[in-house]
Amino acid sequence: MKRWLQEKLICPECAPAENPLSLTATREEGDDVLEGELTCLSCQRTYGIEEGVAVLLPESSMDLLSTGSGYNSKAMLSSYLWSHFSEFFNGTDATDAYRTWSSYFKETDGWALDIGCSVGRLSFELSKTHSRVVGMDTSLSFIKKARQLLKQKRLEFELIVEGHMTEQRGCTLDRDWNYDRVEFVVADAMALPFQRTLFSTATSINVLEKVPQPLHHLANINHVLKDDNAMFVFSDPFSWDEGVSDPGVWLSGRTEGPFTGRGIDNISRLMAGDGGTFHPPFEILDQGDVDWKIRKTENLWEHITSQFLVGVRHQNRR
Ligand SMILES: C[S@@+](CC[C@H](N)C(=O)[O-])C[C@H]1O[C@@H](n2cnc3c(N)ncnc32)[C@H](O)[C@@H]1O
Incomplete structure (x- = not known):
């Protein structure tokens, strides 16, 4: 996930309340975060970034990920x-x-x-x-x-x-x-x-x-x-x-x-x-x-x- 997006994101679990997400990057390539996580400063929920893909789903939609x-x-x-x-x-x-x-x-x-x-x-x-x-x-x-x-x-x-x-x-x-x-x-x-x-x-x-x-x-x-x-x-x-x-x-x-x-x-x-x-x-x-x-x-x-x-x-x- 490109770094320029991070400051515009809010927590989907808390939305429409505008609670920002803080980024912890563990692997980067230029401005692209390949591995890391985003954490809601309010509810503390974390959203993973794997192989560059940020998954920003509320808990209720997470089961959509597991289906093939x-x-x-x-x-x-x-x-x-x-x-x-x-x-x-x-x-x-x-x-x-x-x-x-x-x-x-x-x-x-x-x-x-x-x-x-x-x-x-x-x-x-x-x-x-x-x-x-x-x-x-x-x-x-x-x-x-x-x-x-x-x-x-x-x-x-x-x-x-x-x-x-x-x-x-x-x-x-x-x-x-x-x-x-x-x-x-x-x-x-x-x-x-x-x-x-x-x-x-x-x-x-x-x-x-x-x-x-x-x-x-x-x-x-x-x-x-x-x-x-x-x-x-x-x-x-x-x-x-x-x-x-x-x-x-x-x-x-x-x-x-x-x-x-x-x-x-x-x-x-x-x-x-x-x-x-x-x-x-x-x-x-x-x-x-x-x-x-x-x-x-x-x-x-x-x-x-x-x-x-x-x-x-x-x-x-x-
Ligand atoms: C009929 S396809 C249309 C895709 C694309 N917009 C197009 O016209 O080619 C519907 C798309 O909506 C996505 N989708 C379904 N439910 C969604 C949701 N709750 N939030 C975001 N995307 C969703 C599907 O994964 C799929 O890519």
Whole structure:
């Protein structure tokens, strides 16, 4: 974990209380802490840094680390590496979804947060326009790979063909990415371990439907985004899953209660200030549908429509 991140971190267990974390480094390489720990000066909880990866999860999310399935599986790693980077090794089939989302990023000297960053494509894109970028995800496997890309500045991986049959793939990546500006950490979208109003830009791309408390995730974003000159790039397929979240907390598609109707309309209203989750509210700059795809095996593809909203907020326009 790069040293520049440490002074902006807070304890996720104590959040939203802003309790700083003190760093003890036992192995370093330049400004990168490879082994060490971060300790909350208030609750005394410690967060490990191993092989450069800081794990900043609250106690209640720690069991996500031990599973080798879901987003920590080898199959998922192959799928997301293809989805994020295939245009660099396999142009014609690639999804251009990441180009669409990143086309909204604006030049600023501020920081950006990529929530549920997976293997890091949008974090790298954000490094073209932001002075610092933090990519975060609960998947240790994704974050380890994203940090490897950041260090090697090229992609090497085993692409699943079918079953356990794989092919080695490798390629260079976009020369305009500013790798030194980026860091990846393991963290939870519902307990963000960052100081209030730290970020000028936040992205939540295909994450809302994956978290157990979607509204709490949005409230966390409001907390860490600046009040003035801030951008929120949101996208989701709204394919709610009862195995992930109780229908009582879904933000659309319900038959009764405050969140009946379509997700894109409800999130647009929330971003515009309804219900008080986002304050100051956002002005919606643009919205639309993105064709996004994930490659599971050579013969199995998921084609997804992700619906996006881009909001900006300026304090003096409240
Ligand atoms: C559908 S994938 C989308 C990944 C990436 N944003 C993209 O669009 O390519 C959902 C991502 O959210 C991550 N995730 C799920 N629950 C999370 C949580 N509570 N906090 C942070 N990340 C989470 C998963 O590990 C996965 O990388």
